[in-house]
Amino acid sequence: MVNLELYKIFKIVADEENVTKASEKLNISQPAITKHIQNLEKQ
16 A cells, blocks of 8 residues: 655655755654655555
């Protein structure tokens, strides 16, 4: 099943062009963002 939250995170990282800024905007840690992106890649 597709998790749309992963696409949301990916889009914000792409828009910000920076994982640090994206993590601040999303209020989640950088390692969590990396893990979410890896999960998206696996899908």
